[in-house]
Amino acid sequence: MLSTEFSMNLLSKMVQIRAVEELIADDFFKSKIFSFLHLSIGQESSAVGVCSALETDDLVMGNHRSHHHYLAKGGDFDKMVYEVYGDSRGCCKGYGGSMHMLDRSVGFVGSTPILGSVAPLGTGIGFSIKASKKNNIAVVFIGDGAAEEGAFYESINLAALMNVPVLFVIEDNKYSVISAHSDRKAKDYSYPKIIEGLGATYHRMEARDVNAVSKQTKLMKENILADRKPAVLHLDVVRGTYGHSGPMKEKAPGYRVNDTPEFIEANDCITVSKDLLIQNGVEPEKVEALIANTIKETEEKFLNIRNQIKVRI
Amino acid sequence: MNFVEALREGHLYQLENNDSTYIIGLGVNYANGADGSTKGLAELYPDRVLDVPVSELSFTGMAVGMASQGLRPIVHHGRIEFAMLAFDQIFTQASRWDYMFGGNYPCPVALRICIGRQWGNGPQHTANYHSIFMQAAGLDIFIPATPLDAYRASIYSTLIDKPSVLLEHRWLYKTMEQFELGYDVTHDKFETAAIYGDGEDFTLLTYGDGLVECLKFIDFSKEKYGYQGKVICLKYFSADKRYSEDTIKALLACKNVVAVDTAPFEGGILASFIGFAITHNKHEKINIEKCAPPHHPCPTSPALVGEYYPNVKSIAASLANFGFEFNELPELVFDDLHIAPGFDYTNYKFVNIY
Structure with a gap:
């Protein structure tokens, strides 16, 4: 059982990520940001849940959509905001932008946006951990689209062959841009058959409850280190009200399969995790106060940085 | 000493002198691995001379990831046509790594790619795509012409903090040259x-x-x-x-x-x-x-x-x-x-x- 304090911290982190991304989206719509953006809104629980089970020396790689991975691993908030605006105080001094998050001091060793390419990179990072004989793992976040690239399948086999301690996390929001799984996969496509057949363990779950994700990740990390074999954690997440990139705000777009605006709201990871805390006996006022304070603090912090940045007028 | 033996001596020098050195590629552990250039090295360093699946993209990418975390991998591709399956990792990841992350994050992967003429190899085994690499800003390119070049380039490319590619002409493998091993290996420049x-x-x-x-x-x-x-x-x-x-x-x-x-x-x-x-x-x-x-x-x-x-x-x-x-x-x-x-x-x- 996770402590209440721990669960409250996870909720607070998710709220912080959402709040800052909403602020960034606002400025993007006002043509103040000239970095491509991919927002994680709706998917915060996968990053926060996974990273809450890791130590600093567990090394994480992300992808084109990685604000949440970076912040969840403890990446510097200010440096992320600066980077998105192309300011030299950013985590990559403005050379990378939103798709290149980096904070090596907390074990977030980079995000790169060529989809499945992070799978081999993460395997190499896991190899370096193995060579150093540390009791840690590498974690690679990829999307359900990227998980269709050969680099992913090749990497599972390679990592299994070389006993590389790596956890591949598939964040499955059901869409590659706006292509659904049924547009992209054979009728009998089977994740467990493929992944277990390549030599990794496989577990699939809903990611709405951040605590459940945290517990599962902890268990899988232990198994990776004990069994000396890679693993795949397949997390079903809900794409929020923003589309693939841009960002673009979506109101009931035609491509969505079952996730109506009502479904998205009802299954939102922050709402679900908040309700679970209350069900477990935390006073609703306390939870609401935590959320309100986190949003307020995040806005203040963001505006403080934002006011120091020269942006297009 | 011929060209292939010179490459092998360069690898041996690095394996002996730097525990972070790895040699990764298809068949590099064979008795006559990498056309003889890794002959016997797997017996001396079984944990660092590694055969891999026929998955050029992923084993090259693994090496890029290893290099980003401080290891010194050398990747061997027996023909450029197979290295091209790994171009995402060579061009889009390794060559841009340090730059896109704002510097101070080197990715010193050393690629050996065999290239060019050899009898009987035909249109899909003899491509001479040297110039493709010239546009890969961030990547050092070595084209050794003699055994001494091969020896020095195989060492120098693993000493620098940049990703690099050795484009090796198979046609040169039997060429000969007498020189002293250890020659100039610590020289801080490589002749253009x-x-x-x-x-x-x-x-x-x-x-x-x-x-x-x-x-x-x-x-x-x-x-x-x-x-x-x-x-x-x-x-x-x-x-x-x-x-x-x-x-x-x-x-x-x-x-x-x-x-x-x-x-x-x-x-x-x-x-x-x-x-x-x-x-x-x-x-x-x-x-x-x-x-x-x-x-x-x-x-x-x-x-x-x-x-x-x-x-x-x-x-x-x-x-x-x-x-x-x-x-x-x-x-x-x-x-x-x-x-x-x-x-x-x-x-x-x-x-x-x-």
Whole structure:
């Protein structure tokens, strides 16, 4: 059982990520940001849940959509905001932008946006951990689209062959841009058959409850280190009200399969995790106060940085 | 020592001296691994000389990830056509890694990629895509032409903090050279080119496996006709600056230049170098002829390949455009045209340009 304090911290982190991304989206719509953006809104629980089970020396790689991975691993908030605006105080001094998050001091060793390419990179990072004989793992976040690239399948086999301690996390929001799984996969496509057949363990779950994700990740990390074999954690997440990139705000777009605006709201990871805390006996006022304070603090912090940045007028 | 043995000595030196060194590639642990260049190394270092699945993209990417975390992997690709399956990792990840993350995050992966001519290999095993790499900003490029080059490049490329690619001409594997091991391995610079000979009558500009035919031609034209020529052989193209000022000066000081390229000339390395040299020094005038394969892939049949690559006869034909007369040329036999040369560089004097 996770402590209440721990669960409250996870909720607070998710709220912080959402709040800052909403602020960034606002400025993007006002043509103040000239970095491509991919927002994680709706998917915060996968990053926060996974990273809450890791130590600093567990090394994480992300992808084109990685604000949440970076912040969840403890990446510097200010440096992320600066980077998105192309300011030299950013985590990559403005050379990378939103798709290149980096904070090596907390074990977030980079995000790169060529989809499945992070799978081999993460395997190499896991190899370096193995060579150093540390009791840690590498974690690679990829999307359900990227998980269709050969680099992913090749990497599972390679990592299994070389006993590389790596956890591949598939964040499955059901869409590659706006292509659904049924547009992209054979009728009998089977994740467990493929992944277990390549030599990794496989577990699939809903990611709405951040605590459940945290517990599962902890268990899988232990198994990776004990069994000396890679693993795949397949997390079903809900794409929020923003589309693939841009960002673009979506109101009931035609491509969505079952996730109506009502479904998205009802299954939102922050709402679900908040309700679970209350069900477990935390006073609703306390939870609401935590959320309100986190949003307020995040806005203040963001505006403080934002006011120091020269942006297009 | 031949070219392959020189590469092996370079690897052995690094495996002995740096525990972070890994050699990764298909069959590198075989008894005659990587054409003999990793022979016996897996027995000495079983944890660091690693055979891998036939998954070029992922094992190259694994090496890139390893390099980003401080290890020193060397990746071997037996033919460039297979390395091309890993171009995402070479071009989009390794070459941009340090830059896109704002610096201080080196990714020193060293790639060995075999390239170019070999009998019987045909259109899909002999591509000469050197120039593709020139546009990969961030990537150091080595094209060794001699066993000594191969030895030094195989070590130097693993000492620098940049990703690098050694483009190895298989045609050179049997060439010979005597030199002392340990030579200059800690030198902080690698020569961008070397000049062989000092004749003033004509200059042959080349790189890689073009050097053998050029030196053969220099010897022939001197013995038979008394012409004095020299060769400028390009060897290293730094990520920071592809062409050095001193190499450009050396070229612009020459007359009667023939660019001897074993890859189709248009869009190639020599065309690029010459173009850069001219734009860089707009008041200089220089006459240059070319001697290079036609702009189509290399065929398989020996009957067709015989006409494909530059040789003593075709170099003479190019020089004839400057007024040189070669009334009698040597007859080229099958072995001259199709079998990798056991050419010995030992007695050829050269001066390095940095």
